[in-house]
Amino acid sequence: MHRLRNPGAGGTVSLPAVGKLINQPGYTALVADFGRASVVAALREQVATERNGTAVTDQERLNQVESSLRRQMAPVLQRVINASGVILHTNLGRAPLSRAAVDAVAAAAAGYTNLELDLDTGRRGERSTLVSGLLTALFECEAALVVNNNAAALLLALTALCKGREVIVSRGQLVEIGGSFRMPDVMRISGARMVEVGTTNRTRAADFDEAVTARTAALLRVHTSNFRVEGFTESVGPGEMAVVAHARALLLIDDLGSGAVEPIADEPTVAESLRHSDIVTFSGDKLLGGPQAGIVLAATEAGVAAVRKMARHPLARAVRIDKLTLAALEATLKQRISGREDEIPVQRMLRVPIEEVRRRAALWSVKLEDRGVASRLIKGESAVGGGSVPGYGLPTFLVALEGPASRLAAALRRGDPPVVARIESDACCLDPRTVLRGEDETLIDAVEVAARSLRR
Ligand SMILES: *Cc1c(COP(=O)(O)O)cnc(C)c1O
Numbered sequence: 001m002h003r004l005r006n007p008g009a010g011g012t013v014s015l016p017a018v019g020k021l022i023n024q025p026g027y028t029a030l031v032a033d034f035g036r037a038s039v040v041a042a043l044r045e046q047v048a049t050e051r052n053g054t055a056v057t058d059q060e061r062l063n064q065v066e067s068s069l070r071r072q073m074a075p076v077l078q079r080v081i082n083a084s085g086v087i088l089h090t091n092l093g094r095a096p097l098s099r100a101a102v103d104a105v106a107a108a109a110a111g112y113t114n115l116e117l118d119l120d121t122g123r124r125g126e127r128s129t130l131v132s133g134l135l136t137a138l139f140e141c142e143a144a145l146v147v148n149n150n151a152a153a154l155l156l157a158l159t160a161l162c163k164g165r166e167v168i169v170s171r172g173q174l175v176e177i178g179g180s181f182r183m184p185d186v187m188r189i190s191g192a193r194m195v196e197v198g199t200t201n202r203t204r205a206a207d208f209d210e211a212v213t214a215r216t217a218a219l220l221r222v223h224t225s226n227f228r229v230e231g232f233t234e235s236v237g238p239g240e241m242a243v244v245a246h247a248r249a250l251l252l253i254d255d256l257g258s259g260a261v262e263p264i265a266d267e268p269t270v271a272e273s274l275r276h277s278d279i280v281t282f283s284g285d286k287l288l289g290g291p292q293a294g295i296v297l298a299a300t301e302a303g304v305a306a307v308r309k310m311a312r313h314p315l316a317r318a319v320r321i322d323k324l325t326l327a328a329l330e331a332t333l334k335q336r337i338s339g340r341e342d343e344i345p346v347q348r349m350l351r352v353p354i355e356e357v358r359r360r361a362a363l364w365s366v367k368l369e370d371r372g373v374a375s376r377l378i379k380g381e382s383a384v385g386g387g388s389v390p391g392y393g394l395p396t397f398l399v400a401l402e403g404p405a406s407r408l409a410a411a412l413r414r415g416d417p418p419v420v421a422r423i424e425s426d427a428c429c430l431d432p433r434t435v436l437r438g439e440d441e442t443l444i445d446a447v448e449v450a451a452r453s454l455r456r
Pocket of ligand 1: 149150151152177181222255257258282293294386
């Protein structure tokens, strides 16, 4: 409604005209749907346009007002078809949820829940521990905590465990994750003092060892999720860092980011990280394939104590997870625990056989041909995205549309539903890997409409 003009703020149109029109049957119907203030505002705008010389019939005026109101009330957050081939596309909301997770969200959203009530004892419960048992079972660790997102998990860890003390981090890992989330900034906000060691391309275990002082609280590893350093490089593995940290009774915190449950390329898995670190943090909506959440796991005794301290810190309240997220996360974790991970869209997209991708692309191409849209199949690569597995491509087949690439991509993006394609080899390309089951026909329709719009 923020785009509506305040009807009370003296417009240029004489009120009687609008006041008379608003009581006519066509407008009273609109008032029932959109509210009187909105209709009056839209009507004023329309009448002002007419003042400037565009004469219209009564019906045309009514139609104009109605379509303007519909435009204003259309959803701002829209369902989009992701044909870009980037599985965890941050701008498109990362992981699409599984059916089970969506159902769980709907059930939790529509009624009351036992979010903070222990149904056995009738006492107050703790929301952040509702899925802890599932997390410790899935990842075979000792303690777990969930918060709003991984950035919050890291901020909470640094604040609750390291505030006023030193945290040692490699210069090669002072990363920006995107959306101005920079490690040095997070450190500053937390009140921990960052001690940088090594250089951009090379850091050794001795660098950490020499930087430890009486004020050191932890060593921090940050997964370089969205870039690669190649050439003359050296980094310290989690095992070596653990040796340094644990010899001095310091915490080893690992911001893993993507949270790979199973091996994919050379992405570090959660299990590997847990073998060495006291605290591991990652996102719920990256490789896990669940909702936006920050997951904190601990495998060591020090880690368990740290998680407890984090849960009790006042900041935990500010970054707490909401009930809809918890519902989706629980459903996703249960699918993984029970070996039904292929029901999780992200997992399915990662694993889909290349032959199936080729078949689907070929079918789209044939269907588009029938609609008068020319295309060809080309080989390409899908990306994991979302700051995971940088530089790693999954072989795929793309439907390359004939025609001006960027104009086609723009027409698709502005369509209904919007389709996000990608431009490759100077063509507007559709990657079947990231298009969800059941979206094929809608996609074909949208491509036909977009292609036609360019011919006009
Ligand atoms: C993605 C990522 C983050 C941010 O996670 P959000 O869940 O988006 O807050 C932090 N650190 C690393 C290493 C990441 O890859």
